[in-house]
Amino acid sequence: MMLLGHLLLLFGSFSFALGAFVGINIGTDLSTLPSPEQVVAILRSHRITHVRLFDADNHLLSALSDTEIEVMVSVTNEEVLRIGQSPSAAAFWINKNVAAFVPATNITAIAVGSEVLSTIPNAAPVLVPAMKNLHKALVAASLNYPVKVSTPMSMDIIPKPFPPSTATFNSSWNSTVSEILNFLRTTNSFFMLNAYPYYGYVQTNGIFPIEYALFQPLTPVKQIVDPNTLFHYDSMFDAMVDATYNSISAYNNLVIPIVVTETGWPGAGGANERDATVENAETFNNNLIKRVLNNSGPPSQPTVPINTYIYELFNEDNKPDPPSEKSYGVYFSNGSSVYTFSMDTLGDNMAKNASGGFCVARKGANKSSLQDGLNWACGPGQANCSAVQPGQPCYMPDTVENHASYAYNDYYQRMRSVGGTCDFSGTAVTTMVDPSYGSCIFTGSTNSSIGGMVTPSLGPEGPPGNISPGQVPDIWYLFLGAVVLLLV
Structure with a gap:
């Protein structure tokens, strides 16, 4: 059994190195929302492999079936209170929004609320109970291994993110954060982080150069260095992730992998939002994709990829001001790009x-x-x-x-x-990647049924610890076979 424990630990560690991915958030607060089938067609045409929904829209979950796209569903902030107070409500939610769709729809994670500690602090006492109730419901449905539970946190709960080496969570949340981290550790889940260099840059009033926020090269006189570790930070994004790793580590030296559930840059803004431009949004998101897909972590955790979801698929014109809040979309509702933008860098390299x-x-x-x-x-x-x-x-x-x-x-x-x-x-x-999607089958495809697109063999994998059945490398079948022989 000790051997099995070591091998399972090794397997879990190996899963982090299988490859980073870039996914996308899908918001629905827009006046001309395409149908679920059209949304999925857009995702397939752009070879997007991971999505995060801000709720658990059953129509969209049905449309995502048989696509192999990994899906993160969300419990809304309005639902957290009821689920945190009632295990039966959690069981109903899991049965209705998860168990009813898997395995056809590849649901791999549940985001419980959104920035609860920052936006509705009065709900903090029920946040962890809600996470635990949902996890128990997943256990009852035998879905706790493929589907992980976590909660997206804002950078707002880290009062001083720079230098990253001294960053800590807001002490007023010590008890709740400790409970969250213990839950993530015991369930082998990951920390969900919403990290926006746009806000980090704007709120620091020019202390940091804009190149630092946009992943652009820094001149020698503008180098950003942590004075305690001497780590060089080429981007504010990396520094934000490292600040979070150090804040997590302050609790019993825990290392819990981070998935960035939201990041992006607005393509337009109001009169006082001069850095919210299409040019900056294009630069940020394209450089972000290159950064994430280089498969490395931040300076403090260089071997742990930073799996990331871009905010967001469409501009949400029904959102309240400021204007920048309405302008994070990377595609128009007809599927065309707002600017030159490619989610499928790996696919392009294969094509060449x-x-x-x-x-x-x-x-x-x-x-x-x-x-x-x-x-x-x-x-x-x-x-x-x-x-x-x-x-x-x-x-x-x-x-x-x-x-x-x-x-x-x-x-x-x-x-x-x-x-x-x-x-x-x-x-x-x-x-060599079949570009078919939905009911659109390209000439020469071996797929005769809807949704039969071939997944790129070099495509990004799922969140750490969440490998879909079809993504397990052949070597692991041999490895697990060896484990069985050793245990027998």
Whole structure:
């Protein structure tokens, strides 16, 4: 049994190194919200593998079935009180919003409330009971291993995040934070952190350079160094995560992996929000993706990747002021990008090296050139473009890039055997990743049913300790087999 314990510890540690992911938050406070099926089509078309919902919308959970997308559902702040006071209410919530959908919908985590300690401190006494009640309900449903429970915390509960080495949680929350950390440790869950360098930069009134907030290179005179550890911080994002690790460590030297459940940069703002611009949002999010997908942690925990969810999928125009609160979206409701933006960096790298498979539009290609390529493919190229016509399965998202991808691929599959190429004046690339999504099946796909898209073999994995069954590496089947032999 001691051997088994060591092996399970090793397995848990190894799971952190399988690869970082970048997911996205899906808010619904907008006037023209696409249907659940359209939302999923947008996710699939952009190869988004992880999403966080701010509630447990049953229609969207149904639409996400059979997609393999990892889903974090949320208990709203309004629900925390009832669930914290009633185990039966927690059991009902789990049965209705989790057990009813798994395994078809790949639910891997439950976020209990959102920044409860910062926004509704009076509910703090029931927060941990709510987490425990939900976990007990998961145990009763035999879902406590694949589905983890945690609660998103704001950076507001760390009064002095810099230098990171001396950061601690607000002492007024000592008892509650201690209970939360003990719960996360005993259930092998992770710490959920909402970390916004935008607010960190604005609130410090120019103490830190904006390059530091945007993941941009710092000149020697602007280097940010922790005077106690001499760790160099290339980004405020890393420093925020490290401040949280050090705050956690203050409780019995605990090391609990952190997942950043929210971060982002607004693309617009009011008159006094001059740094909320499309250019800064584009820079922040694209650099964030590169940072997270380099698969490393912050200076204090360099081997623990910083799995992260970008806030957010769409602009939520119904949110109250300030204007920046309405402007975090990275896609319009028709699926087109607000700015040049790619969630699938790994997929793009695969495409550059692929010699066959599928032909799709190159991310960031000039729209006019894409339109020319689309017109040629559907005209002289004789591609069958009926699927991208209004009302047809590949029409949404209604973007030139999406339509061009379908047309380019149809032409390529028909003509490559007689010399047809995937170039289209440099606006196309080949990929081994099946770009099919929802009921939109690309020519050449082996998938004949809805939602049969092949997951990229190099794609990001789930939150630490939350490997989906289809993501367990072959080596672990051999490893677990060896464990059985040793125990017998």
